[in-house]
Amino acid sequence: MIMGNGYPAPALGNGEKIQDGLPGDGKLNQPTPMASPGWHQVEEAKPTMEDFTAEDWTLLSRQKKDFYSEHQAEQALGFLRTQEHVESFGYQVNNYRHCLQSATMAYRDGCDEELVVCTLFHDVGYLISPDNHGEFAATLLANYISNKNYWLLKHHQYFLDVHARNHPDLDTAELEKFRGNPFFEHTAEWVRRYDQNSIQSSYDTAPLEFFEPMVKKLFSRPSKGKILNS
Numbered sequence: 001m002i003m004g005n006g007y008p009a010p011a012l013g014n015g016e017k018i019q020d021g022l023p024g025d026g027k028l029n030q031p032t033p034m035a036s037p038g039w040h041q042v043e044e045a046k047p048t049m050e051d052f053t054a055e056d057w058t059l060l061s062r063q064k065k066d067f068y069s070e071h072q073a074e075q076a077l078g079f080l081r082t083q084e085h086v087e088s089f090g091y092q093v094n095n096y097r098h099c100l101q102s103a104t105m106a107y108r109d110g111c112d113e114e115l116v117v118c119t120l121f122h123d124v125g126y127l128i129s130p131d132n133h134g135e136f137a138a139t140l141l142a143n144y145i146s147n148k149n150y151w152l153l154k155h156h157q158y159f160l161d162v163h164a165r166n167h168p169d170l171d172t173a174e175l176e177k178f179r180g181n182p183f184f185e186h187t188a189e190w191v192r193r194y195d196q197n198s199i200q201s202s203y204d205t206a207p208l209e210f211f212e213p214m215v216k217k218l219f220s221r222p223s224k225g226k227i228l229n230s
């Protein structure tokens, strides 16, 4: 059966409700439990943000601050962790192991914790935003890292071309546009030492748990606030 909106009617099991032709399991029509039992929820009688009072916003701001201090790093780590068992499309290691291997190399080489964490997350967006994954990682960490490492994350993908010398579609023209930038050499060196070579199946790679304290420390830094890149 095709419904009025053009979508086929979903198959429903016993006990499922239908409202306006949409299926529901009853669980999505209830308040979400809160992260802390001592917190308060804005009343359901205020269905839009326009209804919120100044006290509501103060309450939300306070609870949001505590929520992020507990959950932000774990959310970032969890996103990386979802890639643990994703198949490789031809490399010896998948993207998850590449990230861990790269971060292990940076750690072993004596890089500071900020750069190790940047290295860990440098390709975290590769599976969902391959062409812009540098910007993805840069935005994820932007509030907590130096301008130098932000630039590195954002542009690192262009520097890899230098090492793909037999790639049939090699094009380093984009990279040349960045030559002269004060962070160019820092990024080129990082790619050479920790990115283009962290694709080895037998490398002695540290597990994600090893990096967790560093990640939590980085996300506990004061945020630089909203950053809008036009």
Ligand SMILES: [Fe+2]
Residues within 6 Å of the ligand: 122, 123, 126, 133, 134, 156, 157
């Ligand atoms: Fe990358």
Ligand SMILES: [Fe+2]
Residues within 6 Å of the ligand: 098, 102, 122, 123, 195
């Ligand atoms: Fe990479």
